[in-house]
Amino acid sequence: MQVPAQFEYARAQSVSHALSLLDRYGPEARVVAGGHSLIPMMKLRLAQPEALIDINDLSELSRIEVEGGELVIGALVRHAELLASAPATGLFPIFQDAERVIADPIVRNRGTVGGSLCQGDPSEDLSAVFAALRATAIIEGGDGRRSVPIRDFHEGPYETAVQAGELLIELRVPATPGxxxxxxxxxxxxxxxxxxxxxxxxxxxxxxxxxxxxxxxxxxxxxxxxxxxxxxxxxxxxxxxxxxxxxxxxxxxxxxxxxxxxxxxxxxxxxxxxxxxxxxxxxxxx
Amino acid sequence: MSFGRMHRKEDARFIRGRGNYVDDVRLPGMLHGAILRSPHAHARILSIDTSAAEAHPKVRAVITGQTLAGLNLAWMPTLSNDVQAVLATDKVRFQGQEVAFVVAEDAYSARDALELIEVDYEPLDAVVDARRALDEDSPVIRDDLEGRTSNRIFDWEAGDRERTDAIFAGAEVTINQDMIYPRVHPAPLETCGAVADFDKVTGKLTVWCPTQAPHAHRTLYALVAGLPEHKIRVISPDIGGGFGGKVGIYPGYVCAIVGSIVTGRPVKWMEDRSENLMATAFARDYHMSGEVAATRDGVIQAIRVKVLADHGAFNGTAQPTKFPAGFFHVFTGSYDLQAAHCEVTGVYTNKAPGGVAYACSFRVTEAVYLVERLIDVLAAELGLDPAELRLRNLLKPDQFPYTSPTGWEYDSGDYIKTMRMAMDIAGYDKLRAEQADKRARGELMGIGISFFTEAVGAGPRKHMDILGLGMADGAELRVHPTGKAVLRVSCQSQGQGHETTFAQIVGHELGIPADDVEVVHGDTDQTPFGLGTYGSRSTPVSGAATAIVARKVRERARLVAAAMLECSPDDLDWQIDESAEGRAGSWAVRGDPASRKSMQEIALAAHSALELPDGVEGHLDAVTVYNPPNLTYPFGAYICVVDVDPGTGQVKVRRFVAVDDCGVRINPMIVEGQIHGGLADGVGMALMQVMAFDEEGNHLGASFMDYLLPTSMECPSWELGETVTPSPHHPLGAKGVGESATVGSPPAVVNAVVDALAPYGIRHADMPLTPANVWRVIQGDPFRTDLAIP
Known part of the structure; x- marks a missing residue:
């Protein structure tokens, strides 16, 4: 049986609550959403975070909307939701192509867009999709929100622009028709x-x-x-x-x-x- | 209908999540064990410091090889009369080898404490490539064995070398082909584990463990640990797949037992997925070089084979003692040859031991793959259609029983009929026409055929034993007063549906509903001795025992019926009435069929005050032991159709036709389920499965992210057909089917892919045919699939 090492667990009620929890638990804390990359790594003890901040209740991060000429995809959007989203796949069938071949339906039901990007796995599909779309990542920390072009988001394998104490909020894609x-x-x-x-x-x-x-x-x-x-x-x-x-x-x-x-x-x-x-x-x- | 489609009795609990697996066993006061494993493939152990682990507040015991050496348990015998380290004392010999065992109050603490054990290793060069194992400068892995100066385990041969060589010398056409059947793993969804409970007061040891061979385990525990055999109870609960990987005894089982003896409390040990893939029995790992001699018009005359067999660090193959290469010498397949010869050399490498697991019927899988690949290479050489070449050389019905050039006696077969049926279902000629059209357009489509003959149901005890235990199996049958029966058998289901199939056999023989028969298995205190379930032997051996014990009961019932009807037993006829309600059997007075007694009436009378003649015992029960007179030889014809994308190397299995002849089918639904599963296995091995190792001996397939199981997405809708050629020596005419599809399907898939690549002049490609492998084969630059991809 694969069992993880001991860790603290806290469930965030809002983005600001999540940020305060991240601040409280420090750099050895990790955000957990779908958990489909992090939990297996913890069970294999390849990752041993001291605390998990659970953001599954942050419904404000679950939206898929066109807003001000941009397609907005929240970090907590599940793969299955993106796959089923008419606004997203209608504008960009690339989402449908990619989501259909990400893992399996069980993983897609739980795994999130933000989690995929923040994991920064070199084999992760959505990173290339958002790179092709020239998306912008919105990241929030103690100092407020900032925008990072997706092509600056990945700083290397498993390294992203999201710093300790920050949370990826959403991805924004210019909703260019045609x-x-x-x-x-x-x-x-x-x-x-x-x-x-x-x-x-x-x-x-x-x-x-x-x-x-x-x-x-x-x-x-x-x-x-x-x-x-x-x-x-x-x-x-x-x-x-x-x-x-x-x-x-x-x-x-x-x-x-x-x-x-x-x-x-x-x-x-x-x-x-x-x-x-x-x-x-x-x-x-x- | 007693034989026929019937829903599986065991499924009621499985589909409700009410199965009872070893990990469901929870005993009061139970502790949990975890194993520390070697990160190195080959290293000397300089020291082990367990003090920090022992100081963990929830740890109750830390066991090392030294602890076990004090109990004379550091080494245990393997199923091939070698020894295997339970916990390493001198060296570690494969990555993942067991080094220490921690027993703690919960599974988390046990796992935490592993990180507190400090082992000082001196890494040694690893032997990874079997082809280098016998090099002069290769490190000797088994320096624990006295006088061992190389990694050679055995040299073994079969067939007639001189006759074979003479035919080759004069042959019009010869071909040769090297091929690898890579190391794969049975990967059952339930990993291995055990709960051991030693009662210090009674001296009784109870072990719950998902074993395919509970009785053999009990005897081995008695022999190895010196515990009295009547004080050992092995319970094999529901098993989540075995495929041969749950035949042997693993170090974790012994550790759990020792842990329970040392702590005086029950100990559970469950391995995780990576442990299962790294350390439990692998399958195959055969490096084969085959040659065929034939006439120019396509008459196959002889086959000559050399094999290098990679057995890992300990020779742990589960096969009959006389046959170090299992039944590999059945490699002459389904064809009428004049002569054949094989030489097999077994070598040690720094990999996990095991060697026959995964539905291989004792190396028949490798043999069938070899011959079916060779036939296709010959067909390409001769410019003959591979179906036509097979039809010209398949054994004819009047040749049975047939003695093969390597000494097997095939019981029965009607091969051409089966082959023709497969071709008809596939629409073979149309497929070839479609292929020609596609080739003209530059598209890659392939059609692959495999015709296999298996040797299963081991076996006659005078030829076949495992560690001295003859391969016969017992059965006990009791009919209760109300006519309900309990059958006790020595084999153990891992999902094969024994509780249904064997109930159907009893129902068939006694003329009672199969629902009235309970099948008890998997508990050594409850069942008669026998060697268990593997090598497709349950129905050939235990199924035969069941039929015979039921017939014994039927004969006893005849004596009781005679007393009831006040006639001579000789005046009674067995009568079966088929109706919508089922099959009802009765003993009836000859010439007066109205004077009759049903099995239920007889059962009640047998337990009643009825006066029985002298010498006739009351009650209705019997025991038997079945020693099979011969193996059974199921066969089949498989046709696979693939499409290959030349730009990416991706293979799509478009169709798969499987016509199986496993003799009489007791429950066709269960048989078809077994075939479906085996075909999926075969697609997995052919297209995606391999356990490769890098130069340091690191295991490159130790998770399901790296070791791929096929899904329904890779499998077409299977197209099945059947022919029935009963086994003449089995009481029911059944032959066994558990492994047929796993044996027969990989060559069909590989032959199809190679056929698709024929426009490039390609005649062979090794498994697994991953996109990268296929693309490199097309480029004329294949890589070794069993090593790290460079």
Whole structure:
């Protein structure tokens, strides 16, 4: 039987209460929401936080709304809720593509968007999705709220811009109509972490690509994105040739690590292949 | 209908969450144990300091190898007459090996205290690659064994070398192929564990433990621990899957027993998932090199095989003593060969011991994979359709009973009929036409065939024993006065539905409803001796014992009926009336069928004041021991259809047709369930499962994030068919089916994927066929699937 080490537990009643609890328990406290990354790590004793601050009662963090030209996704939104959200998936089908292949329905019922991002796992799917969408993370701490572009959010594997004593509140995505988006993932089995995955967001004006967003999962892409490939696509006519070249550029700039999911050359190949496929599907959806 | 579809009697408790597993056992005053395991694959133990753990306020005992050495229990025999460390004293020999055992008031404290034990290790080079185990400079793992100077465990051969070599020398066509059947794990959802309760007053030891072989465990505890066998009771409660992984005795069981003896209180030990994957019995790990000699027109003449078998750090394979490679020499498969020969070398490596678990019927899995892959390689060489090549070489019905070139006597078979049925269900010719169209468009579609013959139901005691215990099984049957029966059997269900199937057998033989039969199993104080459930032996052995003991009772009932009807027993005929209510049996006077006594009437009379003739005992019960005259040989034809994405290497199993012939089916629903499960297992092994190790011997598959179980999403809707060729020597004509699909399906999937990749000139790819593996195979640059991916 896997049993965690001893820890304190406190249930937050509001964001301000959560922040005061974080302050009280100090840097060895962790926020728990869905618990689907943290609890297994605690049971394996890879993580031994001194306290858990439970934020499951913070319903103000559970909203999915379009507000002031932005799609707002609260940090406590469950994967299943995002998957089922017509406003979110209607604007950006990339959410549906990605959420369908995140873990399994049981995990999706409980796991949260904010938890996924804050875990900062290099194989986590939503990080690439929000990177492709150029989202903004809203973080609150003792000094109030601040905005962090998602491409500055991840500072390295398992490291994010959320500092001790802070809480991720929500993600904001510019609700630009007329975009196409898609996410493509290769996994060894349904529910597995990605061997590699790619997300793409495209908008086209006057027959050329106005703006491209490319997110990459599990291939060692800095900040989960591919700015060189995006730049290559901007102003270019969309099509197979451009997408393949964008894939090639994206692959060139990532640095995948070999593991039992695959060797580095294969993951690099997938970065190219899946980028092209995601771009193709995104284009079809415009 | 006594044989036929019937809902499983045991499911009423399982679907209500009312099963009783070992972790549900809670005894008053029970303590909890936890095992400290080695982080190293190979290291010398310099010192162990348990003082801080002992000082933990909730710890009641800390047991090390030294403690056990004082009781002469530091080492225990394995199922292959080797010894295995219970807790390491000198060295650790695989990552996850048991080093110390903590007993505490609760599971949390036991686990906390593990972190307080300090072990000083001197790391040694690890032997990870079986192919390097016999190198001159390879470290000797088993320096505990006197005179051991290498990692060689055994060399073993079967078949006729000279005859085989002569055929190869003159053959028109020969092919050869190296292949790995990687190390996999049975991964039952219920991990292993035990509750041990030693009563100091009575001297009785009771062990609850999910064992597939409770009686063998009891005898081994008696032999190893020196406890009197009549003072040991092994209770195997409901089991959440075994697949062979719960046959042997694990160090944790012994530790729980010692913990209870030392503390005087019951001790529970439950391993976690990672412990289960790292330290309990693995399966396969066979490195095989096979050759086929054939004529140019596709007549297979001989097969020659060399195997390197990785047995891990202790030789713990559960197989009959005479057969160190199990039944691997059944590798000639379903084909009519002139000669065959195999050589198997077993080696020690720094990996967990075990070696036959996971539904393999004693290495038949490896044998079937080998021959079915070789046939496809030969078909590619000859430019023949693999179905056609099989049809040309399958044994014909008139060849049975058939003695194989390696000495097996196949009991019965009608292979071509089964093969044709599978091809018909699949629409084989249409599939090939579709494949041709797809290939013309550059799409990758593959069709894979496997035809397997298994050797199960071990076995005749004169040839087969485990640690000297013959592989025969007992049964006891009592019919109570109201005609309700209790059957006691030595085998133990891990989900196979014995409580239903065996009740159906009794019902069939006695002419009473299966619902009127209670099956008692899994408790050594309640059941007769026998070797248990593995190797698909329950129905072939215990099922036969059940039929025979029921027939004995029926004959006793005849004597009672004769007394009731005041006639000679010889004047009675057994009569069965089938009706909507079920099957009713009675003894009736020949020529006067109205004069009859039902089994219920006879049962009451047998316990009544009725005057019985001299020599006729009252009551209605019997015992028997069944020693099978031969193994049974189930077979089947499987066809798998896959689509492969050349850009990503992803494999999609689109269809799977399985036609099984396991002889007479007692409960077809249960049989089909077993086949469904085995097919899913096979898809898992073929596509995603492997326990690989890095250079230091770190286990790279020690959680379900790393070691993948297939889900319904990877499985197509299985398309089943059946043929029935009864076993001529089994009292019911049944053959056993538990492992058939696990044995037969991996080669079908692999053959399908390799067939899909044929446009690239590919003839082989090792399991598991993960996307990365398939893509690299397409690039012509495959990696070793059993090692860390570089």
């Amino acid at each position: 975009t196409g988006s898609a996410y493509v993932k290769v996994e060894r089995r349904v529910g597995d972490w990605a061997v590699a995955a790619a997300g793409a967001v495209l908008s086209v004006a006057g027959g050329v690509i106005e703006r491209a967003g490319i997110g990459l999962t599990a291939v060692g892409a800095e900040h989960f994105c591919a700015p060189e490939a995006e730049e290559y696509l901007t102003g270019r006519e969309p099509g197979e040739e451009a997408f393949a070249e964008a894939g090639r550029i994206a692959a060139e700039h990532c640095s995948p690590q070999p593991d039992q999911r695959g060797p580095a050359d294969y993951k690099r190949h997938l970065a190219a292949e899946l980028t092209a496929r995601a771009l193709r599907t995104a284009m079809e959806r415009i």
